[in-house]
Amino acid sequence: MASSSTQLCLQCRRLLCSKTVANTWKYATQARHCTTVTRVPIKFLQGSSVISGNRKTTQATQRWKQQMFCYSDFTAKQLANEEKEDQDKELSRANVVEYKPSLPITDAVPLTESLTSLDLDAATEFSALEEIGDEEAVSISVPSAMPPASTSLRDYVDQSETLSKLVQLGVLLWKLEQKPNVGSMLLRLDFHTDVAPRLLFLKEVGVEHSRFGYIITHNPFILTESLENLQARVNYLKSKKFSSETVASMVSRAPYLLNFSVKRLDNRLGFYQQQLNLSTANTRNIVARLPKLLCGSLEPVKENLKVCEIELGFKQNEIQHIILAVPKVLTANKRKLTQIFDFVHNTMKVPHHLIAKFPQVLNAKFLRIRERHLFLEYLGRAQYDPTLPTYISLDRLVYLPDDTFCIELALATLDDFYLFQKTL
Structure with a gap:
């Protein structure tokens, strides 16, 4: 061989x-x-x-x-x-x-x-055509299509039904990315079991569909609140004689409102009623007009009340009238509030009782007040005393459009006002 x-x-x-x-x-x-x-x-x-x-x-x-x-x-x-x-x-x-x-x-x-x-x-x-058993099929691990890590939620929109639906509702993902742990929370939510029931609840409350995106953008944590707690808070507001339309408006303008417990909401209403010595109806009125009073911190509110009383020198009844007319004074910036009061009271020589009578001036833009007063003073028409014939009220000074202000108050043309602004 x-x-x-x-x-x-x-x-x-x-x-x-x-x-x-x-x-x-x-x-x-x-x-x-x-x-x-x-x-x-x-x-x-x-x-x-x-x-x-x-x-x-x-x-x-x-x-x-x-x-x-x-x-x-x-x-x-x-x-x-x-x-x-x-x-x-x-x-x-x-x-x-x-x-x-x-x-x-x-x-x-x-x-x-x-x-x-x-x-x-x-x-x-x-062989790829070989038949395998059930146990072997279960043991096969299929890699996820989602990126393992990313700094932006937009990388997950195509793979996540929840994110894609939220984008269609008008949710701004770039704002949610700035909040810690919100992105991972949204990716864990299922649209049908977690998101859809909350949206249906808001619709039943009376919130318009166009406001869903605004609410979730500013308060994504409402998607994790239980439906029982949300319903209990709505029932509490209605028990305080807030109408259904008012509750829907409050929720639309204050997204965090339904995240607070019934006890906290009750404590907030009691605080404003006691601090301002208001009736139940007046307390309900200012809260309905500015529902953020129930959501924000109470420290700025307490500070502004002290500023109005001690630094600005308003009386208690004057503060009460100002708050009822312009609730935003409670949450206004302290520096802006004192700047406007100083100019109106010390430069324009408007007394306290007239400022309290027209408190809208405290919520206006300082630059507009200054430009219009100086223009009237240049023309010799800066008169804010109601006993004199050429009296100009503070509300008309602040809220009239430029053309109406020039024609009715300054008795000048709009071009004259624009030329004067260039000299400032």
Whole structure:
């Protein structure tokens, strides 16, 4: 067997020197046949005993390495032979290095059969059409389509139904990104089980559909409040004789209103009633007009009340009248409040009782008051005493449009007023 195998290899080496490409591939196939082995009997001598066994040599990895080695070796030899063929054919044959297989060669297997068995083995191991059991299917982990991390919620809109629906409602995601932990909270919410019931509740309360985006943008935590708590707070407001339309308006303009407990809402209403010495109806009136009084901190409110009483010098009844007319004075900026009062009282010489009578001036823009007063003073018409004929009230001074102000109060043209503004 060994001598016959040796003779077969010698024949293969002689055929490798052919010139044509067709013969080259033909004989290369024959040469590769020499490297394919099925089963080889192996004997191991241990002392006097002989242990026989069969070693399987048709493994895919070993066959592939041997075939590639034979093919590479043959290609290199063929190129060398073609370059030196014109010089010396005998020398080119001598330069061909004999290939000695590392394993004994027995029955040769055709290459096509070898490759076919290799492909079948690989297909059996990695086939995509292979049926799997239920347990194996459950164990397969499917990677999430969402980005693992991002600094912007817009990267998740296409994969999250909740975010895409919120965008359609008019929610501003870029504002929600500025609040800590809000983005991760929204991604954990399910639109059908978490968001939709709250939206239906707001609709039942009377909130318009166009206000949903504003409410969620400023208070996304309303989506995590239980429906029982939300209903209890609405019922409390109605028990205090707030109409359904008023409650809907309050919720639309103060998004955090329904996040506060019934006890806190009751304490806030009691605070304003006691501090301002108001009746129940008047307390309900200022809260309905400015529902943020129930949501914000009480410290700025207490500070503004002290400023009006101590620094500005208003009496208790005057403060009460100012708050009833302009509730925004309770939450106004302290610096702006004192700046307007100082100019109206000390520069324009308007007494306290007239300011209390027209408290809208405390909520106006300081620049508008200053420009119009200086223009009237330039024209000699800055008269704010109601006992004189050319009296100009503070409310008309502040709230009339520019053209009406020029015609009725300044008795001048609008162009004159614009030219005067350029001189300031």
